[in-house]
Amino acid sequence: MTARPLDGVVVVDLTTALAGPYATLLLAGLGARVIKVENPATGGDSSRNNSPYLSAEGLTIGRQDPEDLSLSMLVRGRGKESVTLDLKDPRGREVLGDLVRAADVVVENFSAGVTTRLGIDHAWARAINPRIVYTSISGFGAQGGPGSGKAMDTIVQALSGLMMTAGTPGEPPVRFGLPVGDLVAPLYAVIGTVSALLQRGSDGPGQHVDVSMLGALTSLVACEPFDALEEIGLPVRTGATVPRLAPFGVFEVEDGWFALCAPTNAFAAGVLRAIERPDLVEDPRFAERDGRVANATELHALIADWAKRRTLAEALPALTAHGAPAAEVRDPAAAVRDAIVADRGEVVPVVDPRHGLFPELRATGVPIRMSGAATTLDRPAPQLGEHVRPVLADLLHYPADRIDELLAAGVV
The missing domain is CATH 3.40.50.10540 (Crotonobetainyl-coa:carnitine coa-transferase; domain 1)
Structure with a gap:
C-alpha cells in the first residue's frame, strides 16, 4: 500500500x-x-x-x-x-x-x-x-x-x-x-x-x-468511580487484587506471576473449577457477583493458595481450559518481543x-x-x-x- x-x-x-x-x-x-x-x-x-x-x-x-x-x-x-x-x-x-x-x-x-x-x-x-x-x-x-x-x-x-x-x-x-x-x-x-x-x-x-x-x-482517572467507591466504604487502593471485581488481580506462582480477570458469573465459575473447587460454584458466597465482592478476601486467598504450589505452565492452561481469562505477567523486554x-x-x-x-x-x-x-x-x-x-x-x-x-x- x-x-x-x-x-x-x-x-x-x-x-x-x-x-x-x-x-x-x-x-x-x-x-x-x-x-x-x-x-x-x-x-x-x-x-x-x-x-x-x-x-x-x-x-x-x-x-x-x-x-x-x-x-x-x-x-x-x-x-x-x-x-x-x-x-x-x-x-x-x-x-x-x-x-x-x-x-x-x-x-x-x-x-x-x-x-x-x-x-x-x-x-x-x-x-x-x-x-x-x-x-x-x-x-x-x-x-x-x-x-x-x-x-x-x-x-x-x-x-x-x-x-x-x-x-x-x-x-x-x-x-x-x-x-x-x-x-x-x-x-x-x-x-x-x-x-x-x-x-x-x-x-x-x-x-x-x-x-x-x-x-x-x-x-x-475520572473514568473509574474512585470517589464514589470511597463514599460507600470500598478502598481505592487494593494492591494486587480488586475486590469489587473478584476474582480479579495478580497472583504468584512458583516461577512468576499471572493476571486473572474473572468478574462475571461464568468466568468466576471457571476459576473455581480450575482451582479444583467445583463444589463452590453454587455456593451463595461465590455464585453471584455481590457475594463474591463481599467475600473477596476469602476467594482471593483460595486462588493464591492454589497458585503458589504451581508453575505458570501448570496454572495458565488450567485456568484458560475452563474459560477464565488469565495471562502471564511479562517484563518489558519480553513484551516488546511478542x-x-x-x-x-x-x-x-x-x-x-x-x-x-x-x-x-x-x-x-x-x-x-x-x-x-x-x-x-x-x-x-x-x-x-x-x-x-x-x-x-x-x-x-x-x-x-x-x-x-x-x-x-x-x-x-
Whole structure:
C-alpha cells in the first residue's frame, strides 16, 4: 500500500522532549510531512542528549562520535525532517512564518506563555495562515494553571490522582514506570488535530487545539468511580487484587506471576473449577457477583493458595481450559518481543541512519492498522539540521544564496 491517511498534510513541529514529539511521530506515521524545527543554540530537541546513544559498536552511555544519535531520538525522530531555526532572531521567525504559510498544522509543547513571548502563538500563526490547525500540548492548558508553568510527567501523575490508585492503603504513592502523562496527552492531541483538519475541509478555517497533560490524565482517572467507591466504604487502593471485581488481580506462582480477570458469573465459575473447587460454584458466597465482592478476601486467598504450589505452565492452561481469562505477567523486554505485536508493526526494530538495523533493540511502531492505507515510519531519525537546504529550497523556494546567507549568520 502506498496511500497514507495524511498524505499531503504538512506539519511544522515545534516540540521537544516526549509529549509533543510522540504526537508528531504518530502524525508522521499517518503520512504527514513533519518538519521538525530545532534550536541550533541548544543542540536541538532535548531528546538528542538523552543517554544511551547508539554507536557502531552498539549502545553506549556517552557519545563515541559527535554524530551518534540518542536512542530517544532514534525512536521519536523517525519520519521527520530536521530544520534548525533561531526563533529569537527576527530572520528565524520570518522563516518560521514562511513554513507556517506553507503548512496545514503547527504542533508545539512550550510552557504556557512562551509562544506569546516569542511572538509565534496561535494568533500570529492564524494571521499568517487562517487555515492553520495550531495544536498546543502543555502541562495545564495553553492559558497556564496554578503553580509552576512547567509540568513533568511525574508532576502530572501526582496532581492527577493517579499515584493514589495503585498500591495498598497506607503505602507511599506509586509512580507509574511508564510516563503515562507524557503519552496520554499526545494521543488526544492527535485526535484533536485530525478532527480539526476534518472540520476545516478543503476551504474552511483552522483553529486552536489545546490539550492539557493534567486534564488528559485526570480525565482517565475520572473514568473509574474512585470517589464514589470511597463514599460507600470500598478502598481505592487494593494492591494486587480488586475486590469489587473478584476474582480479579495478580497472583504468584512458583516461577512468576499471572493476571486473572474473572468478574462475571461464568468466568468466576471457571476459576473455581480450575482451582479444583467445583463444589463452590453454587455456593451463595461465590455464585453471584455481590457475594463474591463481599467475600473477596476469602476467594482471593483460595486462588493464591492454589497458585503458589504451581508453575505458570501448570496454572495458565488450567485456568484458560475452563474459560477464565488469565495471562502471564511479562517484563518489558519480553513484551516488546511478542511475535504478534511485531507482525502487526506495533513494535519495530531500531534503525540508525548510519549504522543500519539493530534488530535486538525495539521501538514503538504506529499501533493503527488500516485496510486501505499504510501507517508506518519508514525513514530513520535525522541529524540536527539535516534538511535545512531541501526544506527551504523545495518547500519555501528560497534561492541558494539566501539559504547560504542564513546558514552563515547562524539563523538556520
